[in-house]
Amino acid sequence: MLIIADSGSTKTDWFVVKNNEIIRTFRSQGINPFHQDAHEIRHTLNEEVLGKMSEDILSPDLKIAFYGSGCTVEKIPVMQQILADEFSLPLQNVEVAGDLLGAARAVCGHESGIACILGTGANSCLYDGKDITSNIPPLGYILGDEGSGAVLGKRFMNGIFKGWIPERIKTMYLEETNQTYSNVISKVYTQPLANRYLATVSKFVGAHIEEKSLQKLVKDNFSDFMKYNILPYNEIRKIGFVGSVASVFSDILTEVCNEYGFEVSRIDQSPVAGLLDYYSKLNVK
Numbered sequence: 001m002l003i004i005a006d007s008g009s010t011k012t013d014w015f016v017v018k019n020n021e022i023i024r025t026f027r028s029q030g031i032n033p034f035h036q037d038a039h040e041i042r043h044t045l046n047e048e049v050l051g052k053m054s055e056d057i058l059s060p061d062l063k064i065a066f067y068g069s070g071c072t073v074e075k076i077p078v079m080q081q082i083l084a085d086e087f088s089l090p091l092q093n094v095e096v097a098g099d100l101l102g103a104a105r106a107v108c109g110h111e112s113g114i115a116c117i118l119g120t121g122a123n124s125c126l127y128d129g130k131d132i133t134s135n136i137p138p139l140g141y142i143l144g145d146e147g148s149g150a151v152l153g154k155r156f157m158n159g160i161f162k163g164w165i166p167e168r169i170k171t172m173y174l175e176e177t178n179q180t181y182s183n184v185i186s187k188v189y190t191q192p193l194a195n196r197y198l199a200t201v202s203k204f205v206g207a208h209i210e211e212k213s214l215q216k217l218v219k220d221n222f223s224d225f226m227k228y229n230i231l232p233y234n235e236i237r238k239i240g241f242v243g244s245v246a247s248v249f250s251d252i253l254t255e256v257c258n259e260y261g262f263e264v265s266r267i268d269q270s271p272v273a274g275l276l277d278y279y280s281k282l283n284v285k
Contacts, residue, residue: 001057004275006102007031007068010196014049015272016057020280022272026052033079034070041079045086062087064094065279067102067271099271100125101132106274107240107266110281114233114262118253119243120199122148122225126233136229141195147225149245153198155217156205157184165213173204199245206248218249222256231260240265242274 002017012031016024028048031041064083071079080096104115104127116124122145126134141150159165160173188194205214239262246253247269257264268274
């Protein structure tokens with residue numbers, strides 16, 4: 001039995017796998033060892049995870065693969081020990097890694113390639129089929145994160161209020177979302193998690209992607225991602241993506257990648273399907 005966990009700061013998706021098939025899925029709040037202490041993580045596991053596991057799942061031969069944001073080199077041993085303790089497993093049955101390695105295994109498997117995450121934020125890496133060998137720092141949505149939902153939202157807001165996106169789209173957006181200029185400024189500059197707020201613009205853009213100005217907005221965002229985050233790797237031309245923004249705008253993303261001479265291996269909203277393929281080839285069941 002194998003449990004694959006895909007964790008972010010807001011939610012963790014848990015997948016119970018038997019014989020290479022998902023037999024159970026559920027969601028808990030996010031687990032991020034960079035922002036949470038051991039007590040908080042143990043509490044979440046006991047209150048929201050372990051109670052949903054039957055005895056046949058919680059067997060001594062259970063293996064866990066936990067991929068999460070905040071799982072830095074320093075935090076991986078901490079998270080590994082917590083999971084081993086709470087699931088009553090030996091350390092060797094628990095693997096903990098960052099979300100970028102999870103994305104790389106999902107889209108590249110056991111082959112070399114470039115793996116990317118395009119969701120609220122953005123990230124990328126060069127992968128040799130086993131390890132991440134290079135990572136251009138994404139820098140976050142203020143200094144970087146080209147291609148992300150947050151940057152898409154930032155550019156969209158700039159466009160509707162400075163006038164280079166048509167007035168009718170501005171009116172449509174403000175009416176559909178029941179917002180005003182003052183609301184937007186307040187949410188971006190005075191309230192927490194502005195990046196998540198800006199990323200919600202992706203839903204509106206996706207719903208109205210037939211608009212030429214919005215197509216250009218998305219394409220330019222992806223083009224900057226390729227220029228500043230992917231071309232510097234300069235070693236390989238096979239690329240894959242996970243994340244909501246990559247998935248929603250997959251046609252435009254594929255077009256941009258092809259224009260830059262890259263072959264797209266796969267685009268998935270979640271890494272779980274690719275991770276199932278990865279572990280099936282390792283005969284982890």
